[in-house]
Amino acid sequence: MKLKKLKINSYLHLKDLEFDFTYPEGHSKAGQPLDKICFIGQSxxxxxxxxxxxxxxxxxLLRIEIVNNQTVWHRNDNYSKIFEDGFLDLVFEDKNLHLGDNFISYDEKLYNYDKISEGSLTNLIYNVNNQNKILYFDSNYVSTENLKYFNTNPLEIVFEKRNFDYKNLDEFIxxxxxxxxxxxxxxxxxxxxxxxxxxxxxxxxxxxxxSDLEKFNKEFGDWQIQNPSPIEGFSEKFNSLxxxxxxxxxxxxxxxxxxxxSKNTDEIIPINGLSTGTKALLLYMLPLYQIDTEKSIVLIDEPERSLYPDMQMELMDFYRGxxxxxxxIIATHSPFIAAxxxxxxxxILYFxxxxxxxxxxxxxxxxxxxxDILKNDFDIDYINDxxxxxxxxxxxxxxxINSEEDSDKKEGLISKYEELGDKYNF
Structure with a gap:
């Protein structure tokens, strides 16, 4: 599942905007949906x-039901204004899926919004095992509440999770x-x-x-070989960053x-002792690692939060790995991410x-x-007063220097000129 196009008629202050999310002519992937999308723009x-x-x-779209294989069961009027003369296009299982203002089309068949009170209900699209997913990380995801279980002994969490029924949980917001x-x-x-x-x-x-530590270690070591810890694969991926x-x-x-x-001291560091940026990396990394994203769209708002520029420069390659x-699909203020x-x-959104x-x-x-990205794409003069x-x-x-005729004075001016140029890299 990948987004191809989006046209918005009116949503809050967004009006008459059209986006083509396919690679252009001349590109090696011309006509295919973009692998990644970056929204840039001032606040x-x-x-x-x-x-x-x-x-x-x-x-x-993933939840729509159809009556008698011809009519949408429940219309969501939240989209009636957005997609009035507008649309959203997806590629879903190699078929085109179109959400318009007064109809939906899938696999070249149209489904209208006429009200029908009786009939058999079927899903518009057959999403096998919920493989096609949306994962949306908003900018407030890093919070004390969302980190509490990472700071808790696993056996305490095991006791608490007995009261939860999460077998059919399929929303990833x-x-x-x-x-x-x-x-x-x-x-x-x-x-x-x-x-x-x-x-x-x-x-x-x-x-x-x-009473026999050698036998204990052998028996337990054999058990660990037969029962590898899930932390092994996770750490192999995460430690590189x-x-x-x-x-x-x-x-x-x-x-x-x-x-x-700590790599320096081998000291265990509780989650609340980590930087905000490191906590964010953990909260983003875990779902991407644990959830099957083979056919997913991943949206991240401001992935650069609290991360040093060197981390920002590698972040998208890391997540895509x-x-x-x-x-x-990400929204960012960072030229390091945009690069x-x-x-x-x-x-680039602009007024x-x-x-x-x-x-x-x-x-x-x-x-x-x-x-250069700040200048060309963000349209910002990055040199301050x-x-x-x-x-x-x-x-x-x-x-x-060009007009000075006195050699000693000229030498002094050249010295100041070079010093200033070296200082500011002019």
Whole structure:
């Protein structure tokens, strides 16, 4: 499942906007849906609103039921204004899925919104095992509430999860108040392993192996080979990024569901002792790792939050390494994040002279200098007043050098000119 096109008639202050999310002619993937999409724009241009429109509309499409194989059972009037003369196009299982203002089409068949009170109900689309999913991470996802279970002994969580029924949980919206049920579901494999681990230790102790440590270690070692910890695969993926922070996932500690330790001291670090950026990496990484994203669309609002630029530059490659076949749609203020996208994958929202939001594609090539992206795509003069004054002084010295005839004075001016140029990299 991948988004191809979006045309919005009217949603809040977004009006008459059209997006083509396919690769252009001349590209090696010409005509195919973009692998990743980046919305750029100053605050209030509507980046988050776009993520909301996309996620809610696709969730609606995934749940639509049809009466007598011809009519939509319940129309959602939230979309009637957005898609009046507008539309959203998806590729779903290699078939085109179109959401319009007065009809839906799928696999070249039209379904209207006429009211029919009786008939047989079927799903519009057959989503096998909910493989086609929307994962939406909003900008408030990193919260104390969402981190509480990572700071709790696994056996305590195992006891609490007995009261939860989450077998049919299929909504993947990650926000400030994400459900406890779903957070525990994400940790389920780690918790189950910890429970088995504890049971095996008790079993060996009851057999009297405590008096024979060599036999205990052999028996327990054999059990661990036959029952590998889920932390192994998770840490293998995550440690490649954590090493920049001198951190790694500890594969032995069982006091936390996902234990962090310092690479320098081997000291276990509780979740509340980690930086906000590291906490965010964990909260994003876990769903992408645990959920099958083979046919998913992943939306992330401001993935750069609290991360140092060197981490931002690698972030999209890291996430796509975990979910290689998902389509990523992100909204960002970071030129370091934007540099991970090809120009046709960047959509810049801006206000025109009348204050209306318009859209254009990026210009800078993928991997370009963030300063060039700030200038070309963000349309920002990244040199502040101090830098501008220094550059004016630089040009002034250059003119004086050209007109100065006294060799000693000229040498002094050249020295100042070079010093200023080296300082500001002019």
């Amino acid at each position: 209030a241009t509507g980046k988050t609103n776009l993520l909301n429109i996309i996620s809610e509309s696709i969730l609606y 990650f926000g400030e108040d994400s459900s406890d049920i779903y957070l525990i579901k994400l940790l389920e494999s780690f918790l189950d392993y910890r429970q088995k681990y504890d049971s095996k230790v008790r079993e060996l102790l009851l057999k009297g192996y405590v 954590l090493q920049k922070l001198n951190l790694e996932i500890d594969r032995v500690n069982v006091d936390y569901p996902i234990p962090f330790k 975990i979910a290689p076949n998902a389509q990523f 991970s996208f090809e120009p046709e994958e960047r959509f 025109d002279e009348d204050g209306k939001v318009k859209v254009r594609n990026g210009v800078s090539p993928i991997g370009d200098d963030p300063n 101090f830098g501008k004054k220094a550059f004016e002084k630089y040009l002034e010295l250059k003119n004086k």
